[in-house]
Amino acid sequence: MILVAALGFLSTAAYAQTGKASGTPFGSGQDSIRCRQSISLFTSLGKTGNYQDAFEHWKRAYDECPASSKNIYIIGVKILQWKLGQAKDPAAKKKALADLLKLYDDRATYFGDDAKMGADKIMLGKTKEYLVTVGNDADYAQVYAWLKPVVARYKEQTAPEALYYFAFSSRAVAMRDTTKVENYINDYLEAAGYADAALEAVANDAEARKQIETFKNPMDAEFAQSGLAGCEMLNRVYTVDKIEAHKTDKAFLTSTASLFQNAGCSSTAAFRASQYLFDIEPTATAAMLLAGNLIEHNKYSEASDYLNKAISLSKSSTDRVKCYEVLIQLAMKQNNYSQARAYASKVLAENPNSGRALIVLAQMTANSASSYFPDDKVKQRCVYYLVINKLRRAASVDPKVAGEANRLISSYSRLLPSAQDIFMHPEIKKGSTLNIGGESVVIP
Numbered sequence: 001m002i003l004v005a006a007l008g009f010l011s012t013a014a015y016a017q018t019g020k021a022s023g024t025p026f027g028s029g030q031d032s033i034r035c036r037q038s039i040s041l042f043t044s045l046g047k048t049g050n051y052q053d054a055f056e057h058w059k060r061a062y063d064e065c066p067a068s069s070k071n072i073y074i075i076g077v078k079i080l081q082w083k084l085g086q087a088k089d090p091a092a093k094k095k096a097l098a099d100l101l102k103l104y105d106d107r108a109t110y111f112g113d114d115a116k117m118g119a120d121k122i123m124l125g126k127t128k129e130y131l132v133t134v135g136n137d138a139d140y141a142q143v144y145a146w147l148k149p150v151v152a153r154y155k156e157q158t159a160p161e162a163l164y165y166f167a168f169s170s171r172a173v174a175m176r177d178t179t180k181v182e183n184y185i186n187d188y189l190e191a192a193g194y195a196d197a198a199l200e201a202v203a204n205d206a207e208a209r210k211q212i213e214t215f216k217n218p219m220d221a222e223f224a225q226s227g228l229a230g231c232e233m234l235n236r237v238y239t240v241d242k243i244e245a246h247k248t249d250k251a252f253l254t255s256t257a258s259l260f261q262n263a264g265c266s267s268t269a270a271f272r273a274s275q276y277l278f279d280i281e282p283t284a285t286a287a288m289l290l291a292g293n294l295i296e297h298n299k300y301s302e303a304s305d306y307l308n309k310a311i312s313l314s315k316s317s318t319d320r321v322k323c324y325e326v327l328i329q330l331a332m333k334q335n336n337y338s339q340a341r342a343y344a345s346k347v348l349a350e351n352p353n354s355g356r357a358l359i360v361l362a363q364m365t366a367n368s369a370s371s372y373f374p375d376d377k378v379k380q381r382c383v384y385y386l387v388i389n390k391l392r393r394a395a396s397v398d399p400k401v402a403g404e405a406n407r408l409i410s411s412y413s414r415l416l417p418s419a420q421d422i423f424m425h426p427e428i429k430k431g432s433t434l435n436i437g438g439e440s441v442v443i444p
Contacts, residue, residue: 019065026068035065039072046075051082062103066110070117073107077129084133097133101126120150124162127169140172151190156197164215167191167223174228181228182237188223189255195219224262231265240269243276253277257285266292284314288323300330317350324350328360337364355398359405362390365436366412372436378425381417382434386441388412 019027019035026032038061045054058079062072080103084096104126112119123146131138147166151158158166167188174184195216202208223229238256246252253273260270266289274289287310294303307323307330314320324347331340341364347357366387373379388409395405422428422443432443 019068020063024067026065031064035061035068038064039069042079043069043071043075046071046079051079055079055083062106066106070107070111070114073103073111076103077125097130100133101130104129118154120154120158120162123147123150124159124165127162127165140169144169144173148187151194156194156201158194160195160198160212160215163191163195164219167219171222171226171228175226181233184226185229185237185259186255188219188229189259191219192216192223193255229259229263231263231267234259234263234265235267235269238267238269238273240272243269243273247272247276248280250277250280253280254283254285257283257289261285261289266296282309282313284310284316284319287313288319291323291326295326295330300334304330321347321350321354325354325356328357332360337367340364353397355394355401355405358390358394358398359401359408362387362394362408365390368437378417378421378428379434381415381421382428382441382443383436384412384415385434385443386436386439388416389441 017028018031019025022028026035038057042054042058042061045051045057054075058072058076061068062076066072077100080096080100084093084100087093087096104122108119108122111117112122126146127143130143143165147162147169150162151166167184170180170184170187174180195212198212199209199216202212227233238259243253243256246256253276256273257270257277260266260273270289271293274286274293277283277286278290287306291303291306291310294300294306304327307327311320311323314323324343328340328343328347331337331343340360344357344360344364347354348361351357365383369380369383369387372383391405391409391412395402395409417425417428422430428434428443430443433440434443
């Protein structure tokens, strides 16, 4: 009997195995039963906020069958947050935080492929948990190490907030270690590129776009304001030799050209990168950079050609407007006012609230005042009513040019006809409409 009982015990012991040991969600035998019981107990206790009594049952399930239930991690976070709050001394707090962060790692190990809460969102949760807890003592190199693998894995599918913290942590590292600046530039370009791809995928979904832009916009602003991607740094990082070494690398040339364009910089290296890129595949970015370099060397005709190529290649209204605005300046520099007027009209077709284009049209109208009414000096001066109307509209729709518009209004106001001029002119009176080159203005 003793032998039979012993054999029975050995058989039961051999059959029982934890989920962790067996590589299965629940394990087998009595261990499987205990796992399910533990999950049921800590779940019910945890949902009532009784974390103290839930802890023992949760810990057993976490240790023995970590792949059995997402509740181990969902409720487990709350239990360990409670434990962290209970810690009294620095050593205890450090251990409690380490346990909490490890919980996120284990969730990523066992449930990282979850459709709704994948590894990217799990690591994002870990990042936010850590930053809230440690505040100004955060080690951003550690945050960067957590996020870099998930960004590489999920690419444009990465949670937008995770992309933001990835770029943010890379910037924080670079701010402390200048040898990491180039790494930050590349990380920003990677994150921004994925965010742009995500935006393109939801082009017709305003709410989805808003959610992405909530994190994409500050990421862009922080890059621009970091001081790490200024002209001096870009020229130091992107040398002519580096461009030559990557002259057939389309992705490298594209990101390099975009960096110089966004920073408003030009250099021999940038020009060469743009040339190589344009040779591989003509793009608006490359054409705009080539035009900028040609303008610096007073080659306005060639620059205009590239700007027009950029307009035809660009899918961005913002970039097309930039090109038209430069073309306006080139046309005015060459005294081709009719062409400048035509470009200004094209700007307004893209963006009706372009104050810069409205100012240009106002100035073109002012410069042509004598041609509208060559034999009538009073009517010539009435043209400035139309000029001032255009300038007032520019000031009202575009705050960036309001100061310039108001200064021009003050200047042109001195050229208006006097009340006596109006009184002595039989065809003009207050409230009448005067047609001026296809436009009209009401005499005030």
